[in-house]
Amino acid sequence: DQQVKQNSPSLSVQEGRISILNCDYTNSMFDYFLWYKKYPAEGPTFLISISSIKDKNEDGRFTVFLNKSAKHLSLHIVPSQPGDSAVYFCAASAGYNDMRFGAGTRLTVKP
């Protein structure tokens, strides 16, 4: 069962522009959402998170937005940099157990 979905397998943006990565979920019990970034041959690294009591969380160039009614979250990267090129995974959990991951979106930032 795919409870977390990232429908765009890839995204390409120009350096300096905004990157928007989207994620949808189906389980209304999820109350914590995270984004992970993964470079080739490395494990995923934690990027930013948001709890269900908030609708926005910002950390530098990265902002995550949560729309609970639509069961949708998005990651905005502004401005995008070539070093941001990686695979981004959306993840969700109910409590702190059993985190479910989406299939990932490969972001390419072109100089």
Next chain:
Amino acid sequence: EAGVAQSPRYKIIEKRQSVAFWCNPISGHATLYWYQQILGQGPKLLIQFQNNGVVDDSQLPKDRFSAERLKGVDSTLKIQPAKLEDSAVYLCASSFGDGLTNYGYTFGSGTRLTVV
């Protein structure tokens, strides 16, 4: 702070052989996870330990997969016998996991298993 250590980095075996992966979590992290990531998919949880006890192994194919975490620190994941569809990256992750707050997981670099 040292990260999550995994070995080996790569392993190629023939189907029906057995294989074992090792993970050393971040010191002090009580919770340890094993994930399987098949090419083109997101990581899928296989088993979760809290100290040396199993919290969730509902998605572990128990007829061929086994895992242990002796003394609540290092963990090993074993596959016996391996099938072609077991080809994947096996990720170990750990978290502080105090049961109250989700601090996010720290992942190791993974072991890439190829079954031929």
